Amino acid sequence: MITIAAFKWVPDFARGFVRDLRLRWALEEAGIPYEVELIDSEMQKSETYRQWQPFGQVPAYRDEEVELFESGAIVLHIAATSKALAPADHPGQAQVAAWVFAALNSVEPRAQNYIHLRNAVSEDLQKAITAKLHDRLNALSDRLGDEDYLEGRFTAADIVMTTVLRELAAEEALSGFPRLQAYVDRNEGRVAFQKALSDQLADFDR
Numbered sequence: 001m002i003t004i005a006a007f008k009w010v011p012d013f014a015r016g017f018v019r020d021l022r023l024r025w026a027l028e029e030a031g032i033p034y035e036v037e038l039i040d041s042e043m044q045k046s047e048t049y050r051q052w053q054p055f056g057q058v059p060a061y062r063d064e065e066v067e068l069f070e071s072g073a074i075v076l077h078i079a080a081t082s083k084a085l086a087p088a089d090h091p092g093q094a095q096v097a098a099w100v101f102a103a104l105n106s107v108e109p110r111a112q113n114y115i116h117l118r119n120a121v122s123e124d125l126q127k128a129i130t131a132k133l134h135d136r137l138n139a140l141s142d143r144l145g146d147e148d149y150l151e152g153r154f155t156a157a158d159i160v161m162t163t164v165l166r167e168l169a170a171e172e173a174l175s176g177f178p179r180l181q182a183y184v185d186r187n188e189g190r191v192a193f194q195k196a197l198s199d200q201l202a203d204f205d206r
């Protein structure tokens, strides 16, 4: 049985956005059952948990074969076992991996700077942070064009990119990017996403 680690509690604003959502969504898309180990702040700091997740973050993942951390690596690991998440051929899988890295390395840092820093820095810096973000979003929007998905069909890359972008959507920062907003709406409309989201929220309610 697959086990994922998620937080037992987070503040209200973070509910529905914690990164274990990526794993839950991927596993739902793939139809793979899993259980959740809910960790508290004591556990997060413990030596035992740091052996599993060196930075004390969530998510972490284990199955019969591997213990993993980093949501992108975990989603790719799950995708390698399911045609629902990636093409069967190596070139197709390599493209999916490229987009997962793009989401996490080229888009997410600028999105997170915008979300966390824009109200805490000078006006000049705010402008620079917004311009850097818009530069990435324009490029992504141009590349997506009129396609529904990054790679012509839904893949694990759309899970990771959508979870990066929906944090911006929640801040109304996608209003100038109708294609990206539509992309987020389309992917959030998937049955597997809705199930993953409601399961994460239900764990917090408990």
Ligand SMILES: N[C@@H](CCC(=O)N[C@@H](CS)C(=O)NCC(=O)O)C(=O)O
Pocket (backbone or CB within 6 Å): 017, 018, 019, 020, 055, 056, 057, 058, 059, 069, 070, 071, 072
């Ligand atoms: N690069 C990591 C980031 C994980 C991450 O930022 N997790 C947050 C929750 S969404 C966390 O655990 N924050 C608490 C902390 O960093 O101490 C991944 O994608 O798995």
